[in-house]
Amino acid sequence: MSIKLGDASYEERVQEGVQNEFMRQAVASAQGRFRSGKQKQADKLGNWEDWRTLGEEIRTHTLENIDYYLQLLSDNVSKRGGNVFFAQTAEEANDYIQHVIKEKNAQKVVKSKSMVTEEIGMNEALEEVGADVVESDLGEWILQLDEDPPSHIVAPAVHKNKEQVKETFTEKKGYNQSSQPEELASFAREQLRQEFLSADVGITGCNFAVAESGAVTLVTNEGNARMATTIPDTQISVMGMERVVPTYEELDILVSLLTRAAVGQDLTSYVTSITGTRLEGETDGPEDYHLVIVDNGRSKILGTEFQSALHCIRCAACINVCPVYRHVGGHAYGSVYPGPIGAVLTPLLDGYEDHKELPYASSLCGACTEACPVKIPLHEQLIRHREIIVEQEKMTPRSERLAMKGFAKWGSSPAAYKMSTAMARSAMKPWTKDETVANGPGPLKGWTVNRDFPAPAKQTFRSWFKERQKGGES
Amino acid sequence: MTIMNRESFLNNVTANLHRPRRTEGVERPEWSVQPQDEVLSGLSQDELVDVLEKHCAVIHTEFKRTDRTGLAAVLKETVEGYAGKTIVASSDPRNADYGLHDFYQSIQDDGLEVHLWDEKEGKGNQAVAERADVGITFSDITLAESGTVTLFNNKYNGRAISLMPRNYIAIIPKSTIVPRLTQATKQIHEANEAGNDVASCVSFVSGPSNSADIEMNLIVGVHGPVEVTYIVVDD
Numbered sequence: 001m002s003i004k005l006g007d008a009s010y011e012e013r014v015q016e017g018v019q020n021e022f023m024r025q026a027v028a029s030a031q032g033r034f035r036s037g038k039q040k041q042a043d044k045l046g047n048w049e050d051w052r053t054l055g056e057e058i059r060t061h062t063l064e065n066i067d068y069y070l071q072l073l074s075d076n077v078s079k080r081g082g083n084v085f086f087a088q089t090a091e092e093a094n095d096y097i098q099h100v101i102k103e104k105n106a107q108k109v110v111k112s113k114s115m116v117t118e119e120i121g122m123n124e125a126l127e128e129v130g131a132d133v134v135e136s137d138l139g140e141w142i143l144q145l146d147e148d149p150p151s152h153i154v155a156p157a158v159h160k161n162k163e164q165v166k167e168t169f170t171e172k173k174g175y176n177q178s179s180q181p182e183e184l185a186s187f188a189r190e191q192l193r194q195e196f197l198s199a200d201v202g203i204t205g206c207n208f209a210v211a212e213s214g215a216v217t218l219v220t221n222e223g224n225a226r227m228a229t230t231i232p233d234t235q236i237s238v239m240g241m242e243r244v245v246p247t248y249e250e251l252d253i254l255v256s257l258l259t260r261a262a263v264g265q266d267l268t269s270y271v272t273s274i275t276g277t278r279l280e281g282e283t284d285g286p287e288d289y290h291l292v293i294v295d296n297g298r299s300k301i302l303g304t305e306f307q308s309a310l311h312c313i314r315c316a317a318c319i320n321v322c323p324v325y326r327h328v329g330g331h332a333y334g335s336v337y338p339g340p341i342g343a344v345l346t347p348l349l350d351g352y353e354d355h356k357e358l359p360y361a362s363s364l365c366g367a368c369t370e371a372c373p374v375k376i377p378l379h380e381q382l383i384r385h386r387e388i389i390v391e392q393e394k395m396t397p398r399s400e401r402l403a404m405k406g407f408a409k410w411g412s413s414p415a416a417y418k419m420s421t422a423m424a425r426s427a428m429k430p431w432t433k434d435e436t437v438a439n440g441p442g443p444l445k446g447w448t449v450n451r452d453f454p455a456p457a458k459q460t461f462r463s464w465f466k467e468r469q470k471g472g473e474s
Numbered sequence: 475m476t477i478m479n480r481e482s483f484l485n486n487v488t489a490n491l492h493r494p495r496r497t498e499g500v501e502r503p504e505w506s507v508q509p510q511d512e513v514l515s516g517l518s519q520d521e522l523v524d525v526l527e528k529h530c531a532v533i534h535t536e537f538k539r540t541d542r543t544g545l546a547a548v549l550k551e552t553v554e555g556y557a558g559k560t561i562v563a564s565s566d567p568r569n570a571d572y573g574l575h576d577f578y579q580s581i582q583d584d585g586l587e588v589h590l591w592d593e594k595e596g597k598g599n600q601a602v603a604e605r606a607d608v609g610i611t612f613s614d615i616t617l618a619e620s621g622t623v624t625l626f627n628n629k630y631n632g633r634a635i636s637l638m639p640r641n642y643i644a645i646i647p648k649s650t651i652v653p654r655l656t657q658a659t660k661q662i663h664e665a666n667e668a669g670n671d672v673a674s675c676v677s678f679v680s681g682p683s684n685s686a687d688i689e690m691n692l693i694v695g696v697h698g699p700v701e702v703t704y705i706v707v708d709d
Contacts, residue, residue: 026689026690029690030690033690045509045513047509047512050507050509051509051510053506053507054505054506054507054508054509054510057503057505057506058505061502061503064491065496065500066487066491067484067487067488067491067495067496067497068496068497068498068500069500070483070484070487071480071484071497074477074480075477077475078475078476078477080671080674081475082475083475083476083477083478084475084476084477084478084480085478085479086477086478086479086480086482086483086484087479087483088479088482088483088486092479096478136697137687138685138687138688138696139685139687139688142687142688155686155687155690156687157687157688158690160688161689162688162689162691165688181688181689181691181693182693184688185685185688185693185695185696186695188696189695189696189697192697193697196697197604212663212666212667213662213666213672215672215676221683221684221685221686221696222683222684222685222687222696222697222698223637223683223696223697223698223699224696224697226633226637226677226697226698227637227697227698229633229675230600230633230634230637230638230675231600231634241487246502247502247663247666248659248660248662248663248666249656249659249660249663250502251659252510252655252656252658252659252660253510255655256510256655263686265620265680266529266619266620266621266680267617267620267622267655267678267680268680269533269679269680269681269682269683269684269698270677270678270679270680270683270698271622271677271678272675272676272677272678273672273675273676273677273678274674274675275671275672275673275674275675275676276674277674278674279628279629279674280629281593281628281629282593282627282628282629282632282674283591283593283595283596283597283599283600283629283632284599284600284632284633284634285627285633285674285675293483295483295486295487299486299487299490300490302487302490302491303490303491303492
């Protein structure tokens with residue numbers, strides 16, 4: 001896998017999402033729960049806007065000084081016995097991780113949930129060198145067994161129902177109990193416990209790395225990240241380079257924003273902060289530790305008008321309020337990162353060519369911007385993307401560009417404008433019924449395929465205005 | 475240990491920021507707001523215990539309260555409630571102060587197996603934790619707002635004790651309770667500034683493990699403990 005998922009076109013992906021009744025209902029109900037959980041937290045605090053302001057200030061300061069903080073972080077990890085590898089590209093990151101796996105002669109790798117490893121396609125790279133990679137987050141494990149990509153950052157298997165999960169467990173793992181979620185989870189616990197115990201290497205992502213001490217912090221509810229950092233003797237953490245915080249004091253704020261905005265919890269069941277290798281006398285935790293810091297397109301977002309997109313803490317609050325995501329689901333975005341933040345980030349990381357439709361997968365209602373706990377102006381960035389796609393990248397079809405040119409000419413000539421508005425009603429007559437156009441001709445089809453177009457008014461505004469000025473009836 | 479590719483990587487980052495590389499002298503600014511300090515501020519220690527107790531219901535955690543003399547009895551009743559046969563516990567210096575050595579001896583006399591974490595046993599510790607029914611540790615800092623016990627894992631308090639057994643008991647000295655995460659991170663930050671190395675693993679644990687990955691149904695008990703009891707001890 002890489003950041004781009006599959007080869008289906010945007011229209012095909014959207015159609016598939018819109019026609020998946022179960023998925024749409026599941027997504028709508030998940031969005032509802034996540035949103036009300038977050039709202040309850042905001043109400044309880046009473047000063048949520050202050051928290052957001054603080055979150056934004058911390059992220060802005062950190063990204064503006066990211067070279068300093070990454071240097072400090074890597075110095076501290078190294079002091080605590082860890083190796084640090086800076087990877088400019090996905091390939092460099094995967095090569096290094098492959099090298100560690102080969103050096104350890106590792107047969108089995110157990111992973112806790114990590115978006116950046118999805119982004120760089122790490123699992124495939126490890127399978128290439130013969131390692132068996134096991135996802136240990138319940139949702140991710142279900143998807144791995146079913147060879148299906150995640151569709152939500154926080155709830156990756158939100159598009160699956162329990163019958164499908166049961167079927168997958170039965171087919172792939174010989175499960176023979178009911179489709180009760182508790183029974184399914186208990187089966188996963190037993191199966192995955194054996195995987196943890198026999199794993200040679202544990203791989204985790206990183207929610208936040210604390211520069212002042214070199215601590216990599218993992219936020220989970222299931223406890224799988226704790227397992228992956230407790231049992232195997234070798235551990236690798238992979239982090240997007242922007243996930244650094246200056247000190248533990250800022251970690252407090254960002255973790256608090258993350259758990260509240262993501263799932264409406266004061267804190268998740270586990271927040272685990274790992275620093276380097278185990279110390280003298282300790283008998284669990286890794287004796288060999290590696291931190292891989294990944295750029296993969298992030299640095300070129302720095303210094304641009306999109307820099308604040310790197311402030312994202314991956315809480316999915318924007319996804320949980322998005323009306324477009326609600327209808328098309330996560331897979332329609334064709335990216336590891338779905339929803340509003342995905343539509344902003346994916347073209348920045350992977351170029352416009354494969355993702356030029358994503359900035360249009362938005363109604364620009366601005367709910368995402370309002371939901372973001374670190375105040376990323378998401379919908380404004382989507383508008384900027386659209387401008388760039390049209391004006392700099394010239395990615396719109398030739399016919400559309402010609403039409404726009406024609407429109408500009410026509411719209412700037414008062415005589416042409418006057419004549420065509422006067423004629424519009426009779427020109428549209430053949431397609432008009434009950435004052436609406438339901439099946440418009442030519443370019444209007446693109447509109448009327450989804451909604452009706454109002455028939456041009458009987459009287460133009462200009463002639464109405466003229467009459468009114470003369471004192472006529474308005 | 476080694477740091478690889480750092481110079482080229484950070485020089486590229488700096489080039490994109492259109493300024494010279496910053497290697498020192500960066501200070502955190504004074505933030506315009508500090509909402510975290512207001513949460514549960516001014517509450518007495520007993521009021522914080524009440525907040526903690528209320529939150530335990532939210533995080534599916536059993537709450538009990540006792541004093542030092544009553545601790546052994548409460549522990550015994552809790553272990554029995556879990557039908558625990560094998561116990562793994564931290565060899566915390568506080569065990570002596572709270573009379574736990576006598577307690578562990580007494581339940582061993584009753585036929586239970588008790589393993590206190592022992593660095594000399596190496597990986598054997600984890601093997602016991604894997605088959606143990608109950609793990610017992612002290613809380614180092616307790617967060618009232620979120621119902622969190624903070625564990626500085628070390629050679630006395632292995633990571634596996636609070637993680638691998640099906641049931642987990644946290645002994646919470648009342649004096650360890652603070653309003654929220656803010657006070658814990660501040661303490662860690664200040665110790666780090668003073669030159670004390672932070673623990674190789676700091677675990678913030680809030681109740682049993684859980685997941686909502688199947689149809690958004692909350693399932694309590696996934697990879698970590700399925701049942702958790704907090705025992706607050708007036709100290």
